[in-house]
Amino acid sequence: MKSSRLWSWIVFGIGALYFLVPLIATFEFSLKIRRGTYSFDAYANVFSDGRFQSAFSYSLIVGLATIVVGILIVVPAAYYVRLRAPQLRPIIEFVTLLPLIIPAIILVFGYIRMYNTSSILPLLGSNFGSDVLLTLAYVALALPYLYRAVDTGLRTIDVQTLTEAANILGANQWTIITRVIFPNIIVAVLSGAFLTLAIVIGEFTIASLLNRQVFGVYMQNVGANRAYEPSALAIVSFIVTWGAMGMIQLLARFAPKTARKD
Protein backbone atom coordinates (compact mmCIF):
# COMPACT_ATOMS: atom_id res chain seq x y z
CA MET A 1 0.00 0.00 0.00
CA LYS A 2 2.92 2.31 0.55
CA SER A 3 3.88 2.00 -3.09
CA SER A 4 0.49 3.31 -4.21
CA ARG A 5 1.06 6.46 -2.20
CA LEU A 6 4.44 6.87 -3.83
CA TRP A 7 2.77 6.52 -7.23
CA SER A 8 0.27 9.20 -6.29
CA TRP A 9 3.11 11.58 -5.51
CA ILE A 10 4.82 10.73 -8.81
CA VAL A 11 1.63 11.32 -10.84
CA PHE A 12 0.95 14.55 -8.98
CA GLY A 13 4.54 15.68 -9.46
CA ILE A 14 4.56 15.09 -13.22
CA GLY A 15 1.20 16.84 -13.53
CA ALA A 16 2.41 19.80 -11.49
CA LEU A 17 5.51 20.01 -13.70
CA TYR A 18 3.45 20.07 -16.90
CA PHE A 19 1.14 22.79 -15.59
CA LEU A 20 3.68 25.00 -13.82
CA VAL A 21 6.57 24.97 -16.29
CA PRO A 22 4.70 26.86 -19.06
CA LEU A 23 3.65 29.52 -16.52
CA ILE A 24 7.20 29.91 -15.24
CA ALA A 25 8.61 29.90 -18.77
CA THR A 26 6.12 32.52 -19.92
CA PHE A 27 6.82 34.75 -16.95
CA GLU A 28 10.57 34.39 -17.38
CA PHE A 29 10.30 35.12 -21.11
CA SER A 30 8.19 38.22 -20.46
CA LEU A 31 11.01 39.67 -18.32
CA LYS A 32 13.74 39.23 -20.93
CA ILE A 33 12.97 42.15 -23.23
CA ARG A 34 16.24 43.87 -22.24
CA ARG A 35 19.35 41.97 -23.18
CA GLY A 36 21.16 40.44 -20.23
CA THR A 37 18.86 41.63 -17.47
CA TYR A 38 15.34 41.07 -16.19
CA SER A 39 12.87 43.93 -16.36
CA PHE A 40 9.16 44.63 -16.43
CA ASP A 41 9.51 46.74 -19.58
CA ALA A 42 7.32 44.40 -21.64
CA TYR A 43 4.49 44.98 -19.16
CA ALA A 44 5.10 48.73 -19.22
CA ASN A 45 4.96 48.65 -23.03
CA VAL A 46 1.67 46.78 -22.95
CA PHE A 47 -0.02 48.90 -20.30
CA SER A 48 1.02 52.18 -21.91
CA ASP A 49 -0.23 51.07 -25.32
CA GLY A 50 -3.40 53.01 -26.14
CA ARG A 51 -4.78 50.10 -28.15
CA PHE A 52 -4.41 47.81 -25.12
CA GLN A 53 -6.35 50.24 -22.96
CA SER A 54 -9.15 50.67 -25.48
CA ALA A 55 -9.36 46.94 -26.34
CA PHE A 56 -9.33 45.85 -22.71
CA SER A 57 -11.94 48.38 -21.60
CA TYR A 58 -14.11 47.54 -24.62
CA SER A 59 -13.93 43.83 -23.67
CA LEU A 60 -14.87 44.69 -20.08
CA ILE A 61 -17.86 46.74 -21.20
CA VAL A 62 -19.06 44.01 -23.58
CA GLY A 63 -18.52 41.48 -20.76
CA LEU A 64 -20.65 43.51 -18.34
CA ALA A 65 -23.35 44.02 -20.98
CA THR A 66 -23.29 40.26 -21.63
CA ILE A 67 -23.82 39.56 -17.94
CA VAL A 68 -26.73 42.02 -17.63
CA VAL A 69 -28.49 40.79 -20.78
CA GLY A 70 -27.79 37.16 -19.83
CA ILE A 71 -29.32 37.60 -16.38
CA LEU A 72 -32.39 39.35 -17.82
CA ILE A 73 -32.92 36.43 -20.19
CA VAL A 74 -32.02 33.53 -17.91
CA VAL A 75 -33.39 34.38 -14.45
CA PRO A 76 -37.10 34.83 -15.39
CA ALA A 77 -37.00 31.76 -17.66
CA ALA A 78 -35.34 29.52 -15.05
CA TYR A 79 -37.76 30.77 -12.38
CA TYR A 80 -40.77 30.17 -14.58
CA VAL A 81 -39.65 26.65 -15.55
CA ARG A 82 -38.98 25.72 -11.96
CA LEU A 83 -42.26 27.08 -10.62
CA ARG A 84 -44.82 26.50 -13.34
CA ALA A 85 -43.62 24.27 -16.11
CA PRO A 86 -41.27 21.52 -14.97
CA GLN A 87 -42.44 19.67 -18.09
CA LEU A 88 -40.49 22.20 -20.18
CA ARG A 89 -37.33 21.54 -18.23
CA PRO A 90 -35.67 18.97 -20.55
CA ILE A 91 -36.33 21.18 -23.59
CA ILE A 92 -35.00 24.34 -21.95
CA GLU A 93 -31.96 22.49 -20.62
CA PHE A 94 -31.23 21.11 -24.06
CA VAL A 95 -31.44 24.62 -25.54
CA THR A 96 -29.00 25.91 -22.94
CA LEU A 97 -26.57 23.14 -23.92
CA LEU A 98 -26.72 24.06 -27.62
CA PRO A 99 -23.79 26.52 -27.43
CA LEU A 100 -21.61 23.61 -26.28
CA ILE A 101 -22.72 21.50 -29.23
CA ILE A 102 -22.44 24.25 -31.84
CA PRO A 103 -18.87 25.60 -31.96
CA ALA A 104 -18.48 29.38 -31.70
CA ILE A 105 -17.16 29.66 -35.24
CA ILE A 106 -20.34 28.04 -36.58
CA LEU A 107 -22.52 30.43 -34.58
CA VAL A 108 -20.73 33.51 -35.85
CA PHE A 109 -20.79 32.17 -39.42
CA GLY A 110 -24.56 31.81 -39.04
CA TYR A 111 -24.84 35.37 -37.67
CA ILE A 112 -22.84 36.81 -40.54
CA ARG A 113 -25.15 35.15 -43.06
CA MET A 114 -28.31 36.04 -41.14
CA TYR A 115 -27.64 39.62 -40.01
CA ASN A 116 -25.59 41.01 -42.92
CA THR A 117 -26.33 44.36 -44.52
CA SER A 118 -28.82 42.92 -47.03
CA SER A 119 -30.91 41.02 -44.48
CA ILE A 120 -34.18 41.97 -42.73
CA LEU A 121 -32.32 42.76 -39.52
CA PRO A 122 -29.02 44.27 -40.74
CA LEU A 123 -27.24 44.37 -37.39
CA LEU A 124 -23.84 44.21 -39.10
CA GLY A 125 -24.60 47.36 -41.06
CA SER A 126 -23.68 49.68 -38.19
CA ASN A 127 -21.05 49.84 -35.47
CA PHE A 128 -23.64 49.82 -32.73
CA GLY A 129 -25.47 46.91 -34.35
CA SER A 130 -22.23 44.93 -34.44
CA ASP A 131 -21.64 45.70 -30.75
CA VAL A 132 -25.14 44.43 -29.99
CA LEU A 133 -24.57 41.29 -32.06
CA LEU A 134 -21.23 40.64 -30.31
CA THR A 135 -22.91 40.98 -26.91
CA LEU A 136 -25.70 38.61 -27.89
CA ALA A 137 -23.17 36.12 -29.27
CA TYR A 138 -21.39 36.22 -25.91
CA VAL A 139 -24.71 35.70 -24.13
CA ALA A 140 -25.07 32.56 -26.24
CA LEU A 141 -21.55 31.40 -25.24
CA ALA A 142 -22.31 32.03 -21.56
CA LEU A 143 -25.80 30.50 -21.65
CA PRO A 144 -24.88 26.96 -20.48
CA TYR A 145 -22.89 28.27 -17.50
CA LEU A 146 -25.25 31.09 -16.55
CA TYR A 147 -28.36 28.92 -16.72
CA ARG A 148 -26.74 26.21 -14.65
CA ALA A 149 -25.58 28.69 -12.00
CA VAL A 150 -29.04 30.30 -11.74
CA ASP A 151 -30.82 26.94 -11.69
CA THR A 152 -28.54 25.68 -8.92
CA GLY A 153 -29.28 28.86 -6.98
CA LEU A 154 -33.03 28.36 -7.43
CA ARG A 155 -32.74 24.78 -6.21
CA THR A 156 -31.34 25.93 -2.86
CA ILE A 157 -34.31 28.17 -2.05
CA ASP A 158 -37.98 27.34 -1.66
CA VAL A 159 -39.27 29.08 -4.76
CA GLN A 160 -42.85 27.93 -4.25
CA THR A 161 -43.27 29.18 -0.69
CA LEU A 162 -41.48 32.47 -1.38
CA THR A 163 -43.73 33.09 -4.37
CA GLU A 164 -46.89 32.26 -2.45
CA ALA A 165 -45.88 34.44 0.47
CA ALA A 166 -45.11 37.37 -1.83
CA ASN A 167 -48.38 36.81 -3.68
CA ILE A 168 -50.37 36.94 -0.44
CA LEU A 169 -48.67 40.21 0.40
CA GLY A 170 -49.87 41.56 -2.92
CA ALA A 171 -46.68 41.47 -5.00
CA ASN A 172 -46.93 41.10 -8.76
CA GLN A 173 -44.67 38.81 -10.77
CA TRP A 174 -42.11 41.49 -11.63
CA THR A 175 -41.79 42.42 -7.96
CA ILE A 176 -41.48 38.74 -7.00
CA ILE A 177 -38.65 38.08 -9.43
CA THR A 178 -36.70 41.29 -8.82
CA ARG A 179 -37.24 41.78 -5.09
CA VAL A 180 -37.82 38.30 -3.68
CA ILE A 181 -36.23 35.66 -5.91
CA PHE A 182 -33.25 37.59 -7.29
CA PRO A 183 -31.83 38.76 -3.92
CA ASN A 184 -32.03 35.15 -2.70
CA ILE A 185 -29.97 33.75 -5.57
CA ILE A 186 -27.59 36.69 -5.95
CA VAL A 187 -24.57 34.62 -4.90
CA ALA A 188 -25.26 31.96 -7.53
CA VAL A 189 -25.92 34.63 -10.15
CA LEU A 190 -22.64 36.38 -9.34
CA SER A 191 -20.69 33.12 -9.69
CA GLY A 192 -22.23 32.69 -13.13
CA ALA A 193 -21.36 36.31 -13.90
CA PHE A 194 -17.67 35.89 -13.05
CA LEU A 195 -17.46 32.69 -15.07
CA THR A 196 -19.03 34.57 -17.97
CA LEU A 197 -16.44 37.32 -17.59
CA ALA A 198 -13.61 34.75 -17.61
CA ILE A 199 -14.94 33.23 -20.83
CA VAL A 200 -15.67 36.49 -22.60
CA ILE A 201 -12.66 38.62 -21.70
CA GLY A 202 -10.15 36.84 -23.96
CA GLU A 203 -12.52 35.60 -26.66
CA PHE A 204 -11.09 35.82 -30.16
CA THR A 205 -13.03 33.93 -32.85
CA ILE A 206 -16.40 35.69 -32.78
CA ALA A 207 -15.05 39.20 -32.19
CA SER A 208 -12.46 38.83 -34.91
CA LEU A 209 -15.02 37.74 -37.51
CA LEU A 210 -17.38 40.55 -36.48
CA ASN A 211 -14.45 43.02 -36.77
CA ARG A 212 -14.61 44.15 -33.14
CA GLN A 213 -11.38 45.32 -31.51
CA VAL A 214 -11.57 43.26 -28.31
CA PHE A 215 -8.77 42.16 -25.99
CA GLY A 216 -8.46 38.76 -27.70
CA VAL A 217 -8.03 40.32 -31.14
CA TYR A 218 -5.50 42.80 -29.74
CA MET A 219 -3.51 39.91 -28.23
CA GLN A 220 -3.49 38.11 -31.55
CA ASN A 221 -2.18 41.25 -33.30
CA VAL A 222 0.58 41.68 -30.75
CA GLY A 223 1.45 37.99 -31.05
CA ALA A 224 1.97 38.36 -34.77
CA ASN A 225 4.22 41.42 -34.45
CA ARG A 226 6.11 41.37 -31.16
CA ALA A 227 8.39 38.95 -29.31
CA TYR A 228 8.18 39.62 -25.56
CA GLU A 229 4.90 41.49 -25.15
CA PRO A 230 2.78 38.39 -25.95
CA SER A 231 4.24 36.62 -22.91
CA ALA A 232 3.40 39.61 -20.74
CA LEU A 233 -0.14 39.54 -22.14
CA ALA A 234 -0.43 35.81 -21.42
CA ILE A 235 0.52 36.45 -17.78
CA VAL A 236 -1.94 39.36 -17.51
CA SER A 237 -4.67 37.23 -19.01
CA PHE A 238 -3.87 34.33 -16.67
CA ILE A 239 -4.13 36.65 -13.68
CA VAL A 240 -7.49 37.96 -14.92
CA THR A 241 -8.81 34.40 -15.30
CA TRP A 242 -7.45 33.52 -11.88
CA GLY A 243 -9.11 36.60 -10.40
CA ALA A 244 -12.51 35.73 -11.87
CA MET A 245 -12.30 32.12 -10.66
CA GLY A 246 -11.04 33.28 -7.26
CA MET A 247 -14.10 35.49 -6.91
CA ILE A 248 -16.30 32.42 -7.51
CA GLN A 249 -14.48 30.52 -4.74
CA LEU A 250 -14.87 33.49 -2.45
CA LEU A 251 -18.58 33.78 -3.25
CA ALA A 252 -19.11 30.09 -2.46
CA ARG A 253 -18.41 30.96 1.19
CA PHE A 254 -21.37 33.35 1.21
CA ALA A 255 -23.76 30.81 -0.30
CA PRO A 256 -26.69 29.85 1.96
CA LYS A 257 -25.49 27.27 4.45
CA THR A 258 -28.58 25.15 3.88
CA ALA A 259 -27.72 24.81 0.22
CA ARG A 260 -28.09 21.31 -1.14
CA LYS A 261 -25.00 20.09 -2.89
CA ASP A 262 -25.04 18.83 -6.45
Place this chain on the structure above:
Amino acid sequence: MANVSASADKAAGPVSGSAVRVGGNPFRFLTTLRSGDILAIAPFIIFAVLFLVMPTLGLVVGAFQDRQGNFTLDNLIGLAEPQIVASFWISIRVSAASAVLGAGIGLAIALAIIRGRLPDGIRSAVMTFSGVASNFAGIPLAFAFIATLGRLGLVTVLLKSLFGFDLSRSFNVLSFWGLTVTYLYFQIPLMILIIAPAIDGLKREWGEAAATLGASNWQFWRYVGLPVLWPNLLGTLSLLFANAFGAIATAYALTGSSLNIVPILLYAQIRGDVLHNPGLGAALALGMIVVTAFANIIYLVVRTRAERWLK
Protein backbone atom coordinates in the same frame (compact mmCIF):
# COMPACT_ATOMS: atom_id res chain seq x y z
CA MET B 1 -39.26 22.36 6.06
CA ALA B 2 -37.90 19.78 3.68
CA ASN B 3 -41.31 18.16 3.58
CA VAL B 4 -43.05 21.37 2.71
CA SER B 5 -40.78 22.10 -0.19
CA ALA B 6 -40.96 18.53 -1.46
CA SER B 7 -44.74 18.54 -1.57
CA ALA B 8 -44.66 22.03 -3.00
CA ASP B 9 -42.42 20.77 -5.77
CA LYS B 10 -44.88 18.01 -6.58
CA ALA B 11 -47.82 20.37 -6.60
CA ALA B 12 -45.96 22.93 -8.69
CA GLY B 13 -49.20 24.23 -10.11
CA PRO B 14 -50.60 27.72 -10.48
CA VAL B 15 -50.34 29.55 -7.19
CA SER B 16 -53.74 31.18 -7.11
CA GLY B 17 -55.59 28.61 -9.21
CA SER B 18 -56.93 25.23 -8.21
CA ALA B 19 -54.54 23.26 -6.04
CA VAL B 20 -55.88 19.96 -7.28
CA ARG B 21 -55.00 19.18 -10.86
CA VAL B 22 -56.56 16.76 -13.26
CA GLY B 23 -53.93 14.29 -14.37
CA GLY B 24 -53.17 13.42 -17.97
CA ASN B 25 -52.34 16.30 -20.25
CA PRO B 26 -48.66 17.19 -19.82
CA PHE B 27 -49.20 20.55 -21.50
CA ARG B 28 -51.83 21.59 -19.00
CA PHE B 29 -49.69 24.55 -18.04
CA LEU B 30 -50.56 26.10 -21.40
CA THR B 31 -54.18 26.48 -20.39
CA THR B 32 -53.24 28.26 -17.19
CA LEU B 33 -50.77 30.59 -18.88
CA ARG B 34 -50.87 34.17 -17.71
CA SER B 35 -49.40 37.27 -19.28
CA GLY B 36 -46.72 37.41 -16.60
CA ASP B 37 -45.64 33.87 -17.48
CA ILE B 38 -45.33 34.74 -21.13
CA LEU B 39 -43.23 37.78 -20.27
CA ALA B 40 -40.96 35.62 -18.13
CA ILE B 41 -40.20 32.98 -20.74
CA ALA B 42 -40.51 35.03 -23.95
CA PRO B 43 -37.05 36.69 -23.91
CA PHE B 44 -35.39 33.30 -23.53
CA ILE B 45 -37.36 31.73 -26.37
CA ILE B 46 -36.91 34.71 -28.72
CA PHE B 47 -33.19 34.74 -27.97
CA ALA B 48 -32.83 30.99 -28.51
CA VAL B 49 -34.67 31.11 -31.82
CA LEU B 50 -32.92 34.21 -33.22
CA PHE B 51 -29.38 33.59 -31.99
CA LEU B 52 -29.02 29.83 -31.66
CA VAL B 53 -31.53 27.90 -33.74
CA MET B 54 -32.07 30.05 -36.82
CA PRO B 55 -28.42 30.90 -37.58
CA THR B 56 -27.51 27.22 -37.34
CA LEU B 57 -30.48 26.08 -39.41
CA GLY B 58 -29.61 28.76 -41.96
CA LEU B 59 -26.19 27.16 -42.40
CA VAL B 60 -27.66 23.67 -42.67
CA VAL B 61 -30.06 24.87 -45.38
CA GLY B 62 -27.27 26.82 -47.07
CA ALA B 63 -25.22 23.64 -47.36
CA PHE B 64 -27.88 22.28 -49.73
CA GLN B 65 -28.23 25.41 -51.89
CA ASP B 66 -26.34 26.65 -54.92
CA ARG B 67 -25.64 30.32 -55.62
CA GLN B 68 -29.14 30.85 -57.01
CA GLY B 69 -30.76 29.19 -54.00
CA ASN B 70 -31.78 25.97 -55.75
CA PHE B 71 -31.44 22.60 -54.06
CA THR B 72 -28.15 20.86 -54.73
CA LEU B 73 -25.88 18.19 -53.31
CA ASP B 74 -22.80 19.63 -55.03
CA ASN B 75 -21.61 21.38 -51.85
CA LEU B 76 -21.57 18.14 -49.89
CA ILE B 77 -19.83 16.37 -52.76
CA GLY B 78 -17.33 19.25 -52.77
CA LEU B 79 -16.30 18.26 -49.24
CA ALA B 80 -14.44 15.36 -50.84
CA GLU B 81 -11.76 17.80 -52.11
CA PRO B 82 -8.34 16.58 -50.92
CA GLN B 83 -7.65 19.84 -49.04
CA ILE B 84 -10.90 19.56 -47.06
CA VAL B 85 -10.58 15.85 -46.38
CA ALA B 86 -7.03 16.45 -45.12
CA SER B 87 -8.20 19.21 -42.80
CA PHE B 88 -10.96 17.03 -41.33
CA TRP B 89 -8.46 14.22 -40.88
CA ILE B 90 -5.92 16.34 -39.00
CA SER B 91 -8.67 17.92 -36.89
CA ILE B 92 -10.04 14.54 -35.92
CA ARG B 93 -6.56 13.23 -35.11
CA VAL B 94 -5.65 16.24 -32.93
CA SER B 95 -9.02 16.14 -31.15
CA ALA B 96 -8.88 12.38 -30.60
CA ALA B 97 -5.26 12.42 -29.41
CA SER B 98 -5.83 15.33 -27.01
CA ALA B 99 -9.10 13.77 -25.76
CA VAL B 100 -7.61 10.30 -25.13
CA LEU B 101 -4.42 11.63 -23.54
CA GLY B 102 -6.33 14.30 -21.62
CA ALA B 103 -8.81 11.75 -20.28
CA GLY B 104 -6.10 9.23 -19.32
CA ILE B 105 -3.80 11.73 -17.63
CA GLY B 106 -6.72 13.59 -16.03
CA LEU B 107 -8.05 10.32 -14.61
CA ALA B 108 -4.62 9.40 -13.23
CA ILE B 109 -4.24 12.79 -11.53
CA ALA B 110 -7.81 12.70 -10.18
CA LEU B 111 -7.25 9.21 -8.76
CA ALA B 112 -3.96 10.30 -7.24
CA ILE B 113 -5.40 13.34 -5.45
CA ILE B 114 -8.67 11.69 -4.35
CA ARG B 115 -7.74 8.10 -3.53
CA GLY B 116 -3.95 8.35 -3.26
CA ARG B 117 -3.99 9.55 0.37
CA LEU B 118 -2.19 12.77 -0.48
CA PRO B 119 -2.51 15.68 1.99
CA ASP B 120 -5.99 17.29 1.94
CA GLY B 121 -4.77 20.68 0.81
CA ILE B 122 -3.51 19.25 -2.47
CA ARG B 123 -6.96 18.21 -3.61
CA SER B 124 -8.55 21.62 -3.21
CA ALA B 125 -5.50 23.30 -4.74
CA VAL B 126 -5.65 21.02 -7.79
CA MET B 127 -9.42 21.54 -8.19
CA THR B 128 -9.06 25.32 -7.99
CA PHE B 129 -6.19 25.32 -10.45
CA SER B 130 -8.22 23.08 -12.79
CA GLY B 131 -11.03 25.61 -12.77
CA VAL B 132 -8.60 28.30 -13.87
CA ALA B 133 -6.63 26.22 -16.38
CA SER B 134 -9.74 24.82 -18.10
CA ASN B 135 -10.72 28.42 -18.83
CA PHE B 136 -7.20 29.49 -19.77
CA ALA B 137 -7.44 28.69 -23.46
CA GLY B 138 -7.28 30.64 -26.67
CA ILE B 139 -4.62 33.15 -27.67
CA PRO B 140 -2.68 33.46 -24.36
CA LEU B 141 -2.30 29.69 -24.10
CA ALA B 142 -0.56 29.67 -27.46
CA PHE B 143 1.80 32.44 -26.26
CA ALA B 144 2.62 30.42 -23.15
CA PHE B 145 3.60 27.35 -25.14
CA ILE B 146 5.67 29.33 -27.61
CA ALA B 147 7.55 30.77 -24.61
CA THR B 148 8.00 27.22 -23.28
CA LEU B 149 8.62 24.89 -26.22
CA GLY B 150 9.19 27.35 -29.06
CA ARG B 151 12.61 27.88 -30.63
CA LEU B 152 13.60 30.35 -27.89
CA GLY B 153 11.39 28.77 -25.23
CA LEU B 154 12.66 28.08 -21.75
CA VAL B 155 12.53 24.29 -22.00
CA THR B 156 14.16 24.26 -25.43
CA VAL B 157 16.96 26.55 -24.28
CA LEU B 158 17.52 24.65 -21.02
CA LEU B 159 17.67 21.27 -22.76
CA LYS B 160 20.21 22.64 -25.19
CA SER B 161 22.49 24.30 -22.66
CA LEU B 162 22.29 21.55 -20.02
CA PHE B 163 22.22 18.37 -22.12
CA GLY B 164 23.16 19.59 -25.57
CA PHE B 165 19.80 18.21 -26.78
CA ASP B 166 18.23 20.15 -29.62
CA LEU B 167 14.47 19.86 -29.06
CA SER B 168 13.60 21.90 -32.14
CA ARG B 169 15.00 19.16 -34.37
CA SER B 170 12.60 16.50 -33.17
CA PHE B 171 9.69 18.60 -31.95
CA ASN B 172 7.94 21.59 -33.43
CA VAL B 173 5.33 23.46 -31.44
CA LEU B 174 3.61 24.38 -34.72
CA SER B 175 2.81 20.76 -35.54
CA PHE B 176 0.36 17.96 -34.77
CA TRP B 177 2.10 17.03 -31.52
CA GLY B 178 2.75 20.64 -30.62
CA LEU B 179 -0.97 21.40 -30.90
CA THR B 180 -1.92 18.24 -29.01
CA VAL B 181 0.45 18.96 -26.11
CA THR B 182 -0.91 22.52 -25.96
CA TYR B 183 -4.56 21.40 -25.99
CA LEU B 184 -3.81 19.08 -23.05
CA TYR B 185 -3.38 22.21 -20.95
CA PHE B 186 -7.15 22.72 -20.94
CA GLN B 187 -8.23 19.12 -21.62
CA ILE B 188 -6.61 17.55 -18.53
CA PRO B 189 -8.14 20.08 -16.07
CA LEU B 190 -11.57 19.68 -17.69
CA MET B 191 -11.27 15.91 -17.24
CA ILE B 192 -10.29 16.33 -13.58
CA LEU B 193 -13.25 18.64 -12.94
CA ILE B 194 -15.77 16.28 -14.55
CA ILE B 195 -14.44 12.95 -13.29
CA ALA B 196 -13.71 13.94 -9.67
CA PRO B 197 -17.38 13.70 -8.53
CA ALA B 198 -17.63 10.29 -10.20
CA ILE B 199 -14.55 9.04 -8.34
CA ASP B 200 -16.03 10.39 -5.12
CA GLY B 201 -19.07 8.25 -5.93
CA LEU B 202 -17.01 5.05 -5.72
CA LYS B 203 -17.99 4.01 -2.22
CA ARG B 204 -15.36 2.99 0.27
CA GLU B 205 -17.53 -0.02 1.17
CA TRP B 206 -17.10 -1.45 -2.33
CA GLY B 207 -13.36 -1.55 -1.90
CA GLU B 208 -13.71 -3.11 1.54
CA ALA B 209 -16.21 -5.68 0.27
CA ALA B 210 -13.92 -6.62 -2.59
CA ALA B 211 -10.93 -6.89 -0.24
CA THR B 212 -12.96 -9.10 2.15
CA LEU B 213 -13.72 -11.42 -0.75
CA GLY B 214 -10.00 -11.62 -1.45
CA ALA B 215 -9.78 -9.33 -4.47
CA SER B 216 -6.45 -7.71 -5.23
CA ASN B 217 -6.16 -4.02 -5.92
CA TRP B 218 -5.96 -4.76 -9.62
CA GLN B 219 -9.05 -7.01 -9.51
CA PHE B 220 -11.02 -4.29 -7.70
CA TRP B 221 -10.35 -1.82 -10.51
CA ARG B 222 -10.86 -4.39 -13.25
CA TYR B 223 -14.22 -5.71 -12.01
CA VAL B 224 -15.68 -2.88 -9.87
CA GLY B 225 -13.98 0.50 -10.24
CA LEU B 226 -13.60 0.77 -14.00
CA PRO B 227 -16.99 -0.72 -14.92
CA VAL B 228 -18.68 1.85 -12.67
CA LEU B 229 -16.59 4.73 -14.02
CA TRP B 230 -16.73 3.50 -17.61
CA PRO B 231 -19.83 5.41 -18.81
CA ASN B 232 -18.42 8.58 -17.25
CA LEU B 233 -15.07 8.03 -18.95
CA LEU B 234 -16.66 7.44 -22.33
CA GLY B 235 -18.95 10.45 -21.94
CA THR B 236 -16.14 12.76 -20.88
CA LEU B 237 -13.99 11.48 -23.73
CA SER B 238 -16.59 12.56 -26.29
CA LEU B 239 -16.99 15.91 -24.54
CA LEU B 240 -13.23 16.50 -24.66
CA PHE B 241 -13.21 15.53 -28.33
CA ALA B 242 -15.92 18.06 -29.18
CA ASN B 243 -14.15 20.65 -27.04
CA ALA B 244 -10.93 20.29 -29.05
CA PHE B 245 -12.67 19.95 -32.41
CA GLY B 246 -14.39 23.33 -32.17
CA ALA B 247 -11.39 25.20 -30.71
CA ILE B 248 -9.66 27.62 -33.05
CA ALA B 249 -8.02 30.56 -31.26
CA THR B 250 -5.13 28.57 -29.76
CA ALA B 251 -4.33 26.86 -33.05
CA TYR B 252 -4.64 30.12 -34.97
CA ALA B 253 -2.24 31.99 -32.68
CA LEU B 254 0.12 29.01 -32.52
CA THR B 255 0.37 27.95 -36.12
CA GLY B 256 -1.17 30.78 -38.15
CA SER B 257 -2.55 28.79 -41.04
CA SER B 258 0.33 26.33 -41.36
CA LEU B 259 -1.75 23.58 -39.76
CA ASN B 260 -5.02 23.48 -41.65
CA ILE B 261 -7.47 22.15 -39.08
CA VAL B 262 -11.16 22.48 -40.04
CA PRO B 263 -12.01 25.53 -37.88
CA ILE B 264 -9.03 27.42 -39.33
CA LEU B 265 -10.08 26.51 -42.85
CA LEU B 266 -13.61 27.69 -42.06
CA TYR B 267 -12.21 30.89 -40.52
CA ALA B 268 -10.29 31.62 -43.71
CA GLN B 269 -13.40 30.81 -45.75
CA ILE B 270 -15.56 33.26 -43.76
CA ARG B 271 -12.85 35.92 -43.97
CA GLY B 272 -12.14 35.70 -47.65
CA ASP B 273 -13.99 32.87 -49.38
CA VAL B 274 -10.77 30.90 -49.94
CA LEU B 275 -12.78 27.96 -51.28
CA HIS B 276 -14.39 30.29 -53.88
CA ASN B 277 -17.82 28.89 -53.10
CA PRO B 278 -20.07 30.19 -50.27
CA GLY B 279 -22.13 27.00 -50.40
CA LEU B 280 -19.02 24.93 -49.74
CA GLY B 281 -18.39 27.04 -46.64
CA ALA B 282 -21.86 26.16 -45.37
CA ALA B 283 -21.22 22.50 -46.15
CA LEU B 284 -17.96 22.70 -44.17
CA ALA B 285 -19.91 24.15 -41.25
CA LEU B 286 -22.47 21.37 -41.55
CA GLY B 287 -19.63 18.83 -41.42
CA MET B 288 -18.38 20.40 -38.19
CA ILE B 289 -21.86 20.44 -36.68
CA VAL B 290 -22.33 16.75 -37.51
CA VAL B 291 -19.02 15.76 -35.89
CA THR B 292 -19.47 17.80 -32.68
CA ALA B 293 -23.17 16.96 -32.38
CA PHE B 294 -22.34 13.25 -32.70
CA ALA B 295 -19.69 13.50 -29.96
CA ASN B 296 -22.03 15.48 -27.70
CA ILE B 297 -24.95 13.11 -28.19
CA ILE B 298 -22.73 10.26 -27.02
CA TYR B 299 -21.93 12.38 -23.96
CA LEU B 300 -25.57 13.20 -23.17
CA VAL B 301 -26.79 9.63 -23.68
CA VAL B 302 -23.98 8.10 -21.66
CA ARG B 303 -24.30 10.65 -18.87
CA THR B 304 -27.86 9.64 -18.05
CA ARG B 305 -26.69 6.01 -17.80
CA ALA B 306 -23.67 6.98 -15.72
CA GLU B 307 -25.79 8.61 -13.03
CA ARG B 308 -27.31 5.24 -12.10
CA TRP B 309 -24.57 4.13 -9.71
CA LEU B 310 -23.42 7.46 -8.45
CA LYS B 311 -26.22 8.64 -6.21
